[in-house]
Amino acid sequence: MPCPTLPIEDLPAWAHLNDVTFHTVEVTDTEGKGYGVLCPRDLEATEGAPDIPPLLTVPHDLVLNAAAVDEYAKEDKNFRHLLDAVGHRGTRADVLLFLLVQAALASRPGHPPVGVSNPWREYLQFLPESVSVPTLWTDHERPLLRGTSLEAAVDAKISALDAEFGLIQEKSSDLDSWSDILWHDGSVSFTDWIRLDALYRSRCLELPRSGESMVPCIDMLNHAGTPSAYYEESPRDEVILLLRPGVSISNGEEVTISYGDNKSAAEMLFNYGFIDPQSAADSLVLPLTPFPDDPLAKAKLIAFGQAPQIHVARDQDGAIRWGSEFVYLMCVNEEDGLAFRVLQDTDGGRQLRVFWQEEDVTDRTGGFEELIRTHPLFAVFKLRVVTVVQETIQTQLERLRSTAPPDNPSSLQREDCFRMALLLRQIETNILEASVEALEEEGGVLQRTLLMAHENVVAYLAGPAEQPNSDLAGEEASNEADDFS
Numbered sequence: 001m002p003c004p005t006l007p008i009e010d011l012p013a014w015a016h017l018n019d020v021t022f023h024t025v026e027v028t029d030t031e032g033k034g035y036g037v038l039c040p041r042d043l044e045a046t047e048g049a050p051d052i053p054p055l056l057t058v059p060h061d062l063v064l065n066a067a068a069v070d071e072y073a074k075e076d077k078n079f080r081h082l083l084d085a086v087g088h089r090g091t092r093a094d095v096l097l098f099l100l101v102q103a104a105l106a107s108r109p110g111h112p113p114v115g116v117s118n119p120w121r122e123y124l125q126f127l128p129e130s131v132s133v134p135t136l137w138t139d140h141e142r143p144l145l146r147g148t149s150l151e152a153a154v155d156a157k158i159s160a161l162d163a164e165f166g167l168i169q170e171k172s173s174d175l176d177s178w179s180d181i182l183w184h185d186g187s188v189s190f191t192d193w194i195r196l197d198a199l200y201r202s203r204c205l206e207l208p209r210s211g212e213s214m215v216p217c218i219d220m221l222n223h224a225g226t227p228s229a230y231y232e233e234s235p236r237d238e239v240i241l242l243l244r245p246g247v248s249i250s251n252g253e254e255v256t257i258s259y260g261d262n263k264s265a266a267e268m269l270f271n272y273g274f275i276d277p278q279s280a281a282d283s284l285v286l287p288l289t290p291f292p293d294d295p296l297a298k299a300k301l302i303a304f305g306q307a308p309q310i311h312v313a314r315d316q317d318g319a320i321r322w323g324s325e326f327v328y329l330m331c332v333n334e335e336d337g338l339a340f341r342v343l344q345d346t347d348g349g350r351q352l353r354v355f356w357q358e359e360d361v362t363d364r365t366g367g368f369e370e371l372i373r374t375h376p377l378f379a380v381f382k383l384r385v386v387t388v389v390q391e392t393i394q395t396q397l398e399r400l401r402s403t404a405p406p407d408n409p410s411s412l413q414r415e416d417c418f419r420m421a422l423l424l425r426q427i428e429t430n431i432l433e434a435s436v437e438a439l440e441e442e443g444g445v446l447q448r449t450l451l452m453a454h455e456n457v458v459a460y461l462a463g464p465a466e467q468p469n470s471d472l473a474g475e476e477a478s479n480e481a482d483d484f485s
């Protein structure tokens with residue numbers, strides 16, 4: 001879709017027409033970050049002093065979210081037919097459908113008018129033609145992510161986008177007003193859809209009252225670990241940009257906001273196409289695969305109902321914390337007291353129910369750690385769990401090491417993508433190495449606990465004369481821990 005572009009110098013005119021007020025800032029090119037917001041004079045927000053006025057004010061009716069798309073559909077019956085046929089699948093899907101239509105209409109200016117005009121149709125033309133998120137990396141660049149936590153995530157995202165695009169195509173092809181605009185001569189391509197998804201992901205934000213939204217002009221602000229500004233909604237529901245208390249900005253300095261201080265390097269790269277090592281959270285999420293020989297694996301996955309994952313994070317003291325809702329369910333079996341039954345409900349439908357020790361726990365499949373905690377074999381279950389987590393992380397680390405790219409990008413790889421992939425690889429290698437070490441230690445402690453319990457039982461069965469004194473038992477236990485399997 002050859003979407004026309006508008007020069008950023010035209011943004012003030014668009015802003016004026018649409019009641020957006022730039023008080024003391026302007027949008028301009030920045031080095032290496034695309035557009036950004038600059039302050040052309042010295043500014044200071046003194047702590048405790050009366051607030052300085054907002055730097056930027058955007059009226060509420062330009063905020064783009066599910067409610068705004070619904071409003072637009074009320075004015076435009078053609079779009080309503082499309083939304084009814086394809087949409088109402090959540091904020092992101094509805095906003096993307098709206099953007100697709102606006103971009104398609106902008107790309108066919110000579111086409112007989114379809115659809116009520118909207119400021120977003122022009123605004124889209126100020127947005128970058130590409131975003132460096134991995135879904136838009138080329139076939140030569142994506143392999144740079146092999147072995148990282150993004151490898152599977154990016155593949156899964158592209159498949160999901162493909163399915164969404166196919167669905168829109170299928171459901172809208174026989175709608176008279178849209179089949180020509182969207183699909184004539186391949187007007188809209190899958191790459192257009194990936195680009196719109198990337199624009200949405202890298203530019204949507206969470207507003208206190210309006211929720212997940214896109215806000216024109218506010219979305220020109222770049223991220224910094226120590227940002228100078230923040231946005232909020234005014235009592236009149238405008239979106240306003242304010243200087244942070246105690247912050248001063250000098251003439252020509254960039255005004256920045258935070259895109260969130262709890263996002264991992266992978267999440268930043270996935271959503272925004274860059275990693276800020278200063279503010280990225282030291283954490284990572286890995287997919288977890290059930291045991292291939294587990295006869296209950298399929299039932300466990302259906303009952304759990306989400307993608308099984310392991311979360312690993314390093315806290316401020318440097319300690320590794322891990323968590324996984326699925327792994328506890330994954331590591332218990334029928335002989336431990338797990339059962340699945342298919343029950344008929346009152347409407348004649350069939351339901352998969354999960355039982356633990358004969359109690360129906362269908363609604364607690366993500367809380368198995370809690371359920372098994374009081375079981376006499378808890379330490380055994382926990383050791384299985386720790387072993388699975390450790391093996392998953394070790395395998396990931398080995399794959400990451402064995403897929404390391406050469407020292408320099410090839411002529412078919414962009415420098416930026418190469419640099420970001422290398423940074424991600426380095427960050428993930430560090431946290432995986434620390435996690436393997438921490439899990440080895442945790443597994444060792446569990447093995448010693450089990451060994452002690454085992455020796456005490458053996459000694460008890462052998463009679464009182466054989467019972468070791470408890471201090472000695474502890475020492476022997478730790479010395480022989482490696483023999484226990």
Ligand SMILES: C[S@@+](CC[C@H](N)C(=O)[O-])C[C@H]1O[C@@H](n2cnc3c(N)ncnc32)[C@H](O)[C@@H]1O
Pocket residue numbers: 032033034035036127128131132202203219220221222223224271272273274276
């Ligand atoms: C909300 S937009 C900000 C405006 C954007 N720079 C533009 O040209 O339209 C987010 C995008 O800006 C870029 N960006 C923002 N902060 C950045 C940073 N600290 N380093 C590098 N790129 C950044 C990334 O491409 C990101 O996807």
